[in-house]
Amino acid sequence: MKILIIEDEESLQRSLDTYLTAEGYTCSNAKNYDIAKQKLALYEYDCILLDLGLPGGEGLELLRFLKEKDRTDGVIIISARNSLDQKIEGLSLGADDYLIKPFHLSELNARIASVIRRRSFEGKDHFTFNEIDVDLKGKQIKVKDQIVYFTKKEFDLLLYFMTNKNKAISKAAAVEHIWGDDADMADSFDFIYTHIKNIRKKLIDAGSNDYFQSIYGVGYKFVDQ
Amino acid sequence: MKILIIEDEESLQRSLDTYLTAEGYTCSNAKNYDIAKQKLALYEYDCILLDLGLPGGEGLELLRFLKEKDRTDGVIIISARNSLDQKIEGLSLGADDYLIKPFHLSELNARIASVIRRRSFEGKDHFTFNEIDVDLKGKQIKVKDQIVYFTKKEFDLLLYFMTNKNKAISKAAAVEHIWGDDADMADSFDFIYTHIKNIRKKLIDAGSNDYFQSIYGVGYKFVDQ
DNA sequence: CCTCAATAATGAGTATTTTCATAATGTAAA
DNA sequence: TTTACATTATGAAAATACTCATTATTGAGG
Incomplete structure (x- = not known):
């Protein structure tokens, strides 16, 4: 960028x-x-x-x-x-x-x-990355043309990382994105681990890759590869 | 207003x-x-x-x-x-x-x-209405000086109605306030009934009144009375 | 390489949020 | 009044989100 x-x-x-x-x-x-x-x-x-x-x-x-x-x-x-x-x-x-x-x-x-x-x-209603296709209007994600169901938080999080491809995202930033203004209410960011884990599992189960690269001490990066 | x-x-x-x-x-x-x-x-x-x-x-x-x-x-x-x-x-x-x-x-x-x-x-860290006291910093609500525990959604919703005292709030508006941008994701507003019910119960259990007046076809109004 | 401390992953448990079926109530027309 | 229909209330179940304890991994310093 x-x-x-x-x-x-x-x-x-x-x-x-x-x-x-x-x-x-x-x-x-x-x-x-x-x-x-x-x-x-x-x-x-x-x-x-x-x-x-x-x-x-x-x-x-x-x-x-x-x-x-x-x-x-x-x-x-x-x-x-x-x-x-x-x-x-x-x-x-x-x-x-x-x-x-x-x-x-x-x-x-x-x-x-x-x-x-x-x-x-802008003007798009799909956001695609390799075999992952996010239907922004339908709020639905397809992996290899198969619908994979993600929960709302998972959806938001995955999309957030996809739109920030190859950019390290701190856990705090991700949490702020999920929680919005209420982010200050969070006293621990641990739940991000669980969400990432679940997203990874769903992607892998659907035959995709684990595009989430964890960056020690920072957060995650959604990588090309 | x-x-x-x-x-x-x-x-x-x-x-x-x-x-x-x-x-x-x-x-x-x-x-x-x-x-x-x-x-x-x-x-x-x-x-x-x-x-x-x-x-x-x-x-x-x-x-x-x-x-x-x-x-x-x-x-x-x-x-x-x-x-x-x-x-x-x-x-x-x-x-x-x-x-x-x-x-x-x-x-x-x-x-x-x-x-x-x-x-x-502005500048306040408490928002009070009769016997209900909302501690905005501590994210805590006291009713008749007793702490009553509300979940995050309940807290937001109650505060929202309190700050719009005597003003009819449509369910759509309330949902938009709870859900923020994702409001369009909601295909049904039914869960608002449950939240209102739970808030009412907690208030009444704490010895307060049911300040929520339902307005048929519209939503609710948080009234003085 | 080891060791250690910090960070991350995982699984399972708990709490919250949402859905759903059903009952109650309000509104307007017959 | 009834009746019919729409809206709201409620309890219980399902789905989701979050917490926590445990285990694994990482990277810095010896």
Whole structure:
């Protein structure tokens, strides 16, 4: 997953890059309008973090550029709350989300994941990976064209990992995804082991592979292989 | 719950008023800056729906006014997506949420409920109603100073009804609140009967009243009485 | 390589959530 | 009033989710 960080404030840019790289994203940086435009001309990104605080309203300019070109890159706007004069036209210009500084990196991470996931589903009603086919509308999963029944939690979890293929997912992140806001209610994440075990069993029983690779001290990665 | 609708487009204003009144809110209308300001000077509202499309940026002006006066009314901004020149400074100015036209009334309804709920919790860690005391941090409920154990779903449901005291809640709305996004996965809402039954029993066993009044064809209302 | 401590997997038990069949109740029409 | 029909209540059973104790695996440091 490729992310473009458009941010002039160097310390923030560096934290973002470090954090997101650790999260498994491939980051590219642009510290001003020109570099950003140049990179945007060359590549598409899964998600663009755009600081509207670039001088001279250049942030909005970039957003307009993307819109004109019918680009489908996900965009998350970052802006300062105290810059009252800063115009936030962004959402009308098609940005996917916004964040007001200061924000927690984990919050950013969640939004990026959500934007990427939303985009990867856009218009689709099936999500396929090798012999696994997830029917998003019918909430049904087929493995090798055979319906395999997964419980709701299993379904959510499997889909979550599939949409984050080859990306290490911490247990905490997975639990937050299952539990949503109530995640803080959980005092132990142990039940994730049970769910993973059950999903693995169902997949293997259906003649598929164990795509879940456990990452010691972190969580799991759903791998190609 | 009092809502102020600041909207100049008459047909939209009327739909909002009709719908929200049916939802049990008390609506007040303002079709321009002057009327809005006048009403705001007289009353506080639980939620203000503010169309930023008022001529001459008057919408933002109202928002600044509220901010200056340290008003705590909830504010949801409504704005048109295609009005590219419209400046959406709103979020920096302390609005609680925004909606881009056109939107579904049910979506608006959900946001209003969420804004009102959030505000009613602001800074509190207890939510009390007669002899029922909900410890929001400790996720614990006391009835007549005795701890009564509710399961997670029961807890959420009871709290939801308590925060919507005297307001009819449809089963669909309650289920959506329990299930979140997965609500569409539900093909039957029957389990709500069981949950309500169990909550009622626990409350009555603890010496409290049955505050749940069932509304035929709709759902339930948590009443004062 | 071993050893050790930390983390993960597993199986079985417990609790919660949901479904289902049935009974009770409310509403409107005959 | 009845009657018919739809909605809600209830108890019990089934499915699901979570916990816990035990065993296995991992990776760091000797």
